[in-house]
Amino acid sequence: MADTPETAGNGAAPQQAPVKMNVLAQFVRDMSFENILAQKGVQGEVQPDVQLQVNLDAKKRTTANQYEVILKLQVSSKAKESGDTLFVLELEYAGIFQVENVPDEQLHPFLLIECPRMLFPFVRRIVSDVTRDGGFPPLNLETIDFLQLYRTELARRASAQQAETANA
Template identity: 35%
Template sequence: MTDSESLSSEGAEKVVVQAPNLPLMVHAQYVKDISFENPHAPHSLRAGLETPRMDVNITLDARALEDDKIKSLYEVVLRVAARAERKEQTVYVAEVLYAVCVSLPNVPEEHHHPVLLVEVPKLAFPYARKILADLTQDGGFSPLMLGPVDFHSMYLSRFAAKDDSQKSN
């Protein structure tokens, strides 16, 4: 359908539907980098071993992209890294960098930062989580099932602390 398209059926009244102006437009989603290390296989895959201790880190990066045709174009990269250890020995290390290219044509510039570091990661995280679960399963382990992430709270804790330190100076 186009931005404004007529919908009709035989004998029905003609209705015009206007597409809403969405705050952001997704241009591409992709795996930017992926890594899996299984340094002690096949010994680390034996049955009956204790469950490894997990350490998961999530980081975000956003940068503006230059484009002659698209205004306010950005790349947001969600990095999800997981390390499994058993008795101080690395069982596996998995990392996914999942990127999304978006434009924010209908968002005032002062709101770009929170949209890029809260709303875009909310869209990207389910994909990165699925890729990481498949990656760990393909490495011979149970799929790593990550719970939901509160990107809004992450944003507030990171940038509210920065604002507080700037105000105290």
């Protein structure tokens, strides 16, 4: 019996080509840092309460198999006692990725989990440098679990869709 394209010699399914991902470029797309503490002239020791919001976006580019993935951070630090804002940092960091051999049904999670993992160490360094250069101790971000972030967003969208259909 001859091997057909559908089977390997042992009757198993054919092997899929290995996933290829190349980072073609990465860059700060937009950034803003505001040292509100210095603007107000507040003196003395302040205990900060840092809040972090993370958003992700992925877009297909015109070139085949190329995608732009954007990691958006909004970091705000407030004084624990007074609630006064100390600083606000907004950062959009983008990467251009060449992604091949990822099945269509797995492309969306791949772009929003694996690609941000590649960008995150650079984002962490930028946040640390900007906060230090802005007059504060360097803010070293904890590692972000992009898989959990993706799952949470899927659950949020599903519940929003259910609520929308229930109200219709």
